Amino acid sequence: MKLNNIRPDDNISELLKTDLNKGFQLLVEKYSQKLYWHIRRLVILHEDADDALQNTFINVWKSIGNFRSESSLYTWLYTIATNEALALINKRKRNAAVSIDDLESYFTTSQEGSTWFDGDEAQLKLQNAIMKLPEKQRIVFNLKYYDEMTYEEMSKVLKTSEGALKASYHYAVKKIEKIIVND
Amino acid sequence: MKKLNDIPGKNPFKVPDNYFEEVNRKIISATSDIDKEVLKVGIFNRFRTSLLIAASVAGLILISYTTIKLLTPARVNSQVSEVLHEMSPDLYLNDIDLSSLEENASSLVLSEEVPDVSKKDIIDYLLNENIEINDIYAQL
Numbered sequence: 001m002k003l004n005n006i007r008p009d010d011n012i013s014e015l016l017k018t019d020l021n022k023g024f025q026l027l028v029e030k031y032s033q034k035l036y037w038h039i040r041r042l043v044i045l046h047e048d049a050d051d052a053l054q055n056t057f058i059n060v061w062k063s064i065g066n067f068r069s070e071s072s073l074y075t076w077l078y079t080i081a082t083n084e085a086l087a088l089i090n091k092r093k094r095n096a097a098v099s100i101d102d103l104e105s106y107f108t109t110s111q112e113g114s115t116w117f118d119g120d121e122a123q124l125k126l127q128n129a130i131m132k133l134p135e136k137q138r139i140v141f142n143l144k145y146y147d148e149m150t151y152e153e154m155s156k157v158l159k160t161s162e163g164a165l166k167a168s169y170h171y172a173v174k175k176i177e178k179i180i181v182n183d
Numbered sequence: 184m185k186k187l188n189d190i191p192g193k194n195p196f197k198v199p200d201n202y203f204e205e206v207n208r209k210i211i212s213a214t215s216d217i218d219k220e221v222l223k224v225g226i227f228n229r230f231r232t233s234l235l236i237a238a239s240v241a242g243l244i245l246i247s248y249t250t251i252k253l254l255t256p257a258r259v260n261s262q263v264s265e266v267l268h269e270m271s272p273d274l275y276l277n278d279i280d281l282s283s284l285e286e287n288a289s290s291l292v293l294s295e296e297v298p299d300v301s302k303k304d305i306i307d308y309l310l311n312e313n314i315e316i317n318d319i320y321a322q323l
Contacts, residue, residue, distance in 0.1 A: 024214065028207050036203070040196055050202075054210055061214040119195025126190050145192060173187055180187075 013073055016064060024064065028057055031074065034147070035081040041142045042085040044131070046116050048092065052084040059084070075156040078149075082139060082157060089135070129179035133172055140165055141172040 012030065015023035035056055040049035059080050067076055119127070130138055139158065143149040151162040158165065309319050 021215075025211055028210050032207050032210070033203055036198070036206070037194060037196070046196075046198060050206065053206060054213065057210040058213060058217070061217060116197045117195055118197045119193065122190045123193065123195040126187075127195060145187075146194065177187055180190075 016067075020064070024061060027060070027073075027077075031077055032057070035077060038078065038142065038147060039081055039085045041130075041146060042082075042139065043088050043092070044127075048088050049085075052081070052088045056081045056084045072153070072156065075153050078143075078157045086135070125180050125183055126176065128183075129176040132179055133175060137168050137172045137175075140168045141176070144169050 012023055012026050015026060017023075032053065036049055036053045039052045039056070040046065043049050043052060056077075060077060063080075067073070117124070130141060133141060136158075140154065143154050143157070144151075149157070151165050154160075154165050155162050160168075306316075306319055310316065
């Protein structure tokens with residue numbers, strides 16, 4: 001399901017004002033999968049994605065009062081999820097129990113990795129190439145390529161100008177194609 | 184394979200069976216345990232705009248009222264005097280010269296001559312009051 005197919009959020013926004021518990025439940029049901037996959041593509045490991053997803057919704061719950069209904073609900077959610085994913089990546093860099101710098105090796109040789117990867121060789125190469133991108137470029141690429149987010153929406157999530165995001169995506173694609181060809 | 188478009192944009196990762204149903208339950212359960220104080224803050228924030236407008240209007244009314252009061256001191260004193268009089272009429276006695284009042288009053292009370300009233304009228308009045316005629320003449 002693409003992101004464009006699950007908008008708008010007018011009903012959820014209204015429900016959050018009148019019946020917070022029910023509105024939040026609807027929000028979780030609607031967005032947990034989308035946010036999980038967004039986080040998972042950044043942190044790679046299922047356990048990490050699971051932690052980050054739960055933290056994301058706990059933060060959403062705690063700060064739901066600060067959400068201004070005039071802003072977009074889903075870009076707000078993606079901002080929180082992205083921040084949680086980045087916080088987890090930084091934490092993992094400090095206490096690296098599992099190295100996943102080489103995804104190809106991780107997903108093909110380790111039992112844990114192979115359990116949670118369902119792609120073919122081309123997709124494995126693609127994931128490996130994405131992992132070699134700088135952090136910000138990786139987020140931009142994932143949001144555009146997998147979530148099909150518009151640059152306007154992405155600029156709200158990442159607090160970056162649309163022009164900079166377009167350039168970032170363009171360079172990301174070039175780098176990925178170069179890595180894939182060289183492999 | 185030279186282009187990104189050659190690779191199907193399929194999600195290559197997997198999750199445990201029924202993961203999303205379980206994680207949704209976990210999230211709802213975890214958030215229901217969070218202190219309700221958080222929600223109180225949230226409710227305040229949601230009505231923040233309305234509260235600010237109400238506070239501004241109240242402030243404006245208070246400032247206007249104070250200004251009017253300050254610009255009309257005579258009216259204020261008059262109102263205060265009325266209120267004080269209702270509360271304690273004795274307070275007015277402080278404004279009266281009691282010694283001059285007693286002097287004027289005594290001259291009236293002690294006067295034997297009552298103007299415009301004849302002795303006959305007085306005797307008639309006293310007889311109507313059942314006072315003995317002898318007692319009346321004894322006083323005259």
